[in-house]
Amino acid sequence: xxxxxxxxxxxxxxxxxxxxxxxxxxxxxxxxxxxxxxxxxxxxxxxxxxxxxxxxxxxxxxxxxxxxxxxxxxxxxxxxxxxxxxxxxxxxxxxxxxxxxxxx
Numbered sequence: 047x048x049x050x051x052x053x054x055x056x057x058x059x060x061x062x063x064x065x066x067x068x069x070x071x072x073x074x075x076x077x078x079x080x081x082x083x084x085x086x087x088x089x090x091x092x093x094x095x096x097x098x099x100x101x102x103x104x105x106x107x108x109x110x111x112x113x114x115x116x117x118x119x120x121x122x123x124x125x126x127x128x129x130x131x132x133x134x135x136x137x138x139x140x141x142x143x144x145x146x147x148x149x150x
Contacts (some may be wrong), residue, residue, distance in 0.1 A: 051144040052099035053092045059085045059140060077125045081133035100144075103137060110134045 063082050075082075084106070094100040112132045121133070145150050 048144050048148050049092075049097050049099040052103060052140065052148045053096050055068050055140045055144050055147075056085060056088050056092055056099065056103075059136065060089050073125070077129045078132060080126065080129040081136060084133055085136075100141070103141060107134065107141075110137075 063085055067078060067082060069142065088102065088106070091102050095102065097108045110130065111134065114127075
């Protein structure tokens, strides 16, 4: 059941991200470039393998989390680094939303 919800949510995320890219400025688009490409690839994967949506998303999070969930004391992150952090947060959010929808 959660896999079905994740497929829906990943597709919604593609639409959301494309809308945000259109509405917000160039800085946002550069920052979100990684996430935009990622969710498009995720949507393709889960279309082929819908029963594996959760493991696919969890594998991505496990790869990113050790690096981009670490809090650093640096004056300024690059747009790419900020984008990877944004993407990690959004991916975790997708799982949280799927769990809420399954429970509702």
